Each structure stands twice: as structure tokens, then as C-alpha cells.
Amino acid sequence: MININGEGEKCFGLIHRPDYQGKNMWFSYSVGQDLEKWQAHRCIAKTRPGTFWDNDRLGLSTQPVEIPEEYSRGMPEGLLLFYHGVQQKATGGALYRVAPMWFSLKDLKITHRSAQWVLGPEESYSSLGDVLGAVFPCAAWYGGNGNIIMYYGIADMSVGRVEWDLEKTIALLRKNPV
Numbered sequence: 001m002i003n004i005n006g007e008g009e010k011c012f013g014l015i016h017r018p019d020y021q022g023k024n025m026w027f028s029y030s031v032g033q034d035l036e037k038w039q040a041h042r043c044i045a046k047t048r049p050g051t052f053w054d055n056d057r058l059g060l061s062t063q064p065v066e067i068p069e070e071y072s073r074g075m076p077e078g079l080l081l082f083y084h085g086v087q088q089k090a091t092g093g094a095l096y097r098v099a100p101m102w103f104s105l106k107d108l109k110i111t112h113r114s115a116q117w118v119l120g121p122e123e124s125y126s127s128l129g130d131v132l133g134a135v136f137p138c139a140a141w142y143g144g145n146g147n148i149i150m151y152y153g154i155a156d157m158s159v160g161r162v163e164w165d166l167e168k169t170i171a172l173l174r175k176n177p178v
Helices: 167-176
Strands: 010-016 023-032 040-043 057-060 078-089 094-104 109-113 135-142 145-152 158-165
Touching: 010 057, 023 057, 040 109, 078 135, 094 167, 109 167, 135 167, 145 167, 158 167
Parallel strands: none
Antiparallel strands: 010 023, 023 040, 057 078, 078 094, 094 109, 135 145, 145 158
């Protein structure tokens, strides 16, 4: 639960990609415990035009990750988000990649967004998988020792695990305020 209005009212927040706006990431919240009435729907991240690696659609990949303050100093109070971006290739295929964003809890918006992706497919897989050329992160957390750990699906065929340096990830975001 998060504090939405600064008056102590606790709400559930939802980062999603609604069907009616199927290519961008949105934030909404629900007051109370019922999770039935969602309000204040607003877009927090949009696809980027042209040949950018996330030009077709994007969405949240894993749950938001709380980062120890020693690493996030200088950033607004917030959470690390990993999102998937999709680039529509001229050949008709789609290429899925992953990058970090920073979500401010005070403003309830994205304040920093990487211009580069940090995780992507190394090769295309055979027709055994449903989505070729894709990585689908499903869990991430601060693993201690300054590392982020992530598990991800590979072309709907297998699961991979990756670790990378949290300081480098935050430094990448600091260079890319929105």
C-alpha cells in the first residue's frame, strides 16, 4: 500500500497496460481493500518513436524493487521498475528487451528511464517457443552485496537467471532523467 494524497490515506497502486491504451504503461490506484474501484488512471511511460528499441509497446516486467538507500541516494524516494519494450522489426517480427526505470513515490510518476536496454535475447529460438526473440522477466529483487537478481523466461521455452551491479544500474538511470 502507498500513501496517495499525503493525508495518510492508504491505497493500492497498480502499474498496468490497459487494453484501451495497449502500448503504454499506466498507473491507477484503489482506495480501501476491495480493489474493485480504480481511479486516477494516467499514463506514466510511453513508447518512443522511430527506430528506438521500445517503439511498439512497453509494460511492467517484474514487481517493483525496493532499493537500499545507500544505493538510491540522490534519487527521489521510489522504486526500481524493470519494463519490457518491444521493437517491431521491418521483417514483421518483434524483438523484446528489458530496461530499468525509477518510479517516484512522492509524484507517482517515472522520473528516470534508461535510454538503453540491459537484457535482451542473444539468439532467436526455433519454433518450439511461442514468442521468438523474447525475454520475459518474472521476478527481481535486491540480492544483497550490491546486486540485482532477476529470473526471466526465454522465448517461452526455458528460464534464465541474471545478476548485475546495482550501482551501475542506478548510475545509468541518473544519466537519464525524464
